[in-house]
Amino acid sequence: MTVHNGGCHCGNIRLSFPTALDPAAMEIRACQCSFCTRHGSRAAADAGGRLAISVEDKARLQVYRFGLHTADYLICRECGVYVAAIAGDGADARAIVNVNALDDRELFCREPIPVRYDAETREQRLARRRSAWMPVEVHGRAAELANAAISG
Numbered sequence: 001m002t003v004h005n006g007g008c009h010c011g012n013i014r015l016s017f018p019t020a021l022d023p024a025a026m027e028i029r030a031c032q033c034s035f036c037t038r039h040g041s042r043a044a045a046d047a048g049g050r051l052a053i054s055v056e057d058k059a060r061l062q063v064y065r066f067g068l069h070t071a072d073y074l075i076c077r078e079c080g081v082y083v084a085a086i087a088g089d090g091a092d093a094r095a096i097v098n099v100n101a102l103d104d105r106e107l108f109c110r111e112p113i114p115v116r117y118d119a120e121t122r123e124q125r126l127a128r129r130r131s132a133w134m135p136v137e138v139h140g141r142a143a144e145l146a147n148a149a150i151s152g
Contacts, residue, residue, distance in 0.1 A: 001049075006083070006102035008076035012060045013083050017097050019049035023107040028099060030112035035066060035073065039082040042105075042112050043096040045133045051095045053084060054140040068122045071129065086136055087129040094133035 004023065007014040019026075029043045030036070036043070045051075053074065055061050062075040071087040083101040087094050099108040117125060 004102045004104055004107075006097075006105070008081035008083055008101065009079035010060075010076060012056045012076050012078055013074065013081070014054040014056075015083055015097060015101060016052040016054075017046075017049065017102065019046040021046050021049070023099075023104070024109050026108060026110060028108055028110050028112040029096075030114050032114055032116045033067070033118075035064075039098070040100060041082060042099045042108065043085075044099050044108060045094075045096045047132060047134055049134045051084060051097055051134055051136045053086075053095075053136065053138045055138065056140055068125055070122060070125050084136075086138075087126065087133060091135075092130070093136050094129050095136035096133050 001018045001020050002023075004017040004019070005015060006017075026044050026046070031041060031043060035041075060076060060078045062077045064073045064075055065071070066073075071085045073082060073085045075082045081101055082098055084095050084097050099105050102108070117128075120128070
């Protein structure tokens with residue numbers, strides 16, 4: 001396993017993404033929804049990997065939910081960086097990472113695949129995320145906020 005670290009620009013949100021997959025071969029998705037295109041998101045997940053998110057100051061964590069309200073998008077209120085999205089809660093929580101928020105983002109060099117999920121029902125979207133996204137843990141002083149947000 002190789003661990004890819006990163007986070008937001010100001011350091012309030014930190015990421016740790018251990019994966020056995022080669023980042024140069026990993027599928028990168030460019031969701032075409034208005035949120036992802038406006039943030040220039042390049043999303044990746046390894047269902048066999050894991051994402052750990054640490055938040056220093058919960059007051060500087062923005063949890064944004066839109067559309068079908070099936071995921072929480074984590075954005076730093078201080079520096080504005082979108083780092084990851086979480087669907088589900090507790091042990092069933094799954095996430096994608098915005099590889100642009102990783103320190104070694106240049107290793108994730110595969111051309112992003114434009115994807116559209118507009119035709120999915122709520123149930124289809126949740127099922128896709130359960131199967132394709134990776135397990136996630138939220139740590140730090142803001143864990144209670146993030147965990148409450150993703151469960152509610």
